[in-house]
Amino acid sequence: MKVLVYSAKDFEIPFLERANNGRHEVTYLKEALNLDTAFKSVGYKAISIFSGDDASSIVLETLKGLEVKFISLRSTGYNNVQLxxxxxYKLKVANVPDYSPYAIAEHAVTLLLALNRKIVNANNQVHAYNFLQSNLMGFDLKGKTVGIIGTGNIGTVMCKIIHGFGCDILAYDVEQNPNLIDQYAIKYTDLETLCSHSDIISLHVPLTNLTYDLINKKTLALMKPNTVLINTARGAIVHTDALIEALENNQIAAYGTDVYEREKGVFFKDNSQSGITDERLKKLISLSNVLLTPHQAFMTTEAIQNIAQTTFENIDSWASGEKCANELLPEESVTEWD
Structure with a gap:
């Protein structure tokens, strides 16, 4: 099968090549899928896209007209696809549901520890030969209450890690995991209780109509002034304007994130020469109590290898006329948290 890979990153191409192992005729394109680049899929039966690509209705209509049949996502999230x-248009779409929950959860903990122990500030200081400690005070994680929103694959791993620090764990999800209750003594509660009682809150839900702006002016107002908020899920789960206001007013203590609600056109590219025009993003990263990484949580050898493998397993299924186990249906984007 002829396959066009959009948004192909130099670091992932070797993994994709090994996973394909010559079975399909693959072309790699650095450009993202959008209305302007959709025409490049002429002659390809399948395409592969990343989480930042545009698979909106008008783009999918164009792909249908170009006789594309299959779309294999190289991500778990699929909020960029109009299912x-x-x-x-009878376009088959599949994702990578479980490439490495450890990569994401471990990055969430990394953001938390770096913020708490002022690692970035400390590193900058010592590079300037400043070895004072007066502004580097943190806190012990042991005994703190951690609220975990979403206890799917990634949230489950987060519970395991946080439990190892000796934290008390509150959780909020549409479906409870009894194993987490038994093994780690987590307590499921409502969102309002979690927000008002947690010292640390970590987000592990997909972006759906149920989770859009889940963290907003109302929920932020419930949080304690010492709360550290961590987001390795999707940027639009947090209302950015309300977040900035809460950070500036010391309503919460800090925000560590790997995502931003308007990543398109900014993330996954080097803007060091051209700069950026998004004033809200500029404001967010200018705050001293914010740590933002460029959507890199998935960047581990194991995760990229698993993504590549599952991407071509999906394509293999379609090529052989078999049912693809990871195919997505419209209702899944509303009813399930991953």
Missing amino acids: KTAQK
Whole structure:
């Protein structure tokens, strides 16, 4: 099968090549999928896209007209794909549901520890030969209450890690995991209770109509002034304007994130020469109590290898006429938290 890979990153191409192992005729394109680049899929039966690509209705309609049949996502999240339109045009879409929950959860903990122990500030200081400690005070994680929103694959790993620090764990999800209750003594509660009682809150839900702006002016107002908020899920789960206001007013203590609600056109590219025009993003990263990384949580050898492998397993299934185990349906984007 002829496959066009959009948003192909130099670091992932060797993994994709090994996973394909010559079975399919693959072309790699650095450009993201959008209305302007959709025409490049002429002659390809399948395409592969990343989480930042545009698979909106008008783009999918264009792909249908170009006789594309299959779309294999190289991500777990699929909020960038209009699944109802894909179903309408009989486009098969599949994701990578479980590439490495450890990569994401470990990055969330990294953000938390770096913020708490002022690692970035300390590193900058010593490089300037400043070895004072007066502004580097942190706190012990042991005994703190951690609120974990979403206890799917990634949230489950986060519970395990946080439990190892000796924390008390509150959780919020549409479905409880009894194993987490038994093994780690986590307590499921409502969102308002979690926000008002947690010292640390970590987000591990997909972006759906149920989670959009889940962290907003109301929920931020419930949080304690010492709360550290961590987001390795999706940027639009947090209302950015309300977050900035809460940070500036010392309503919460800090924000560590690997994602931003308007990543498109900014993330996954070097803007060091051209700069950026998003004033909200500029404001966010200018705050001393914010640590933002460029959507790199998935960047481990194991995760990239698993993504590549599953991407071509999905394509293999379609090529052989078999049912693809990871195919997505429209209702899944509303009813399930991953």
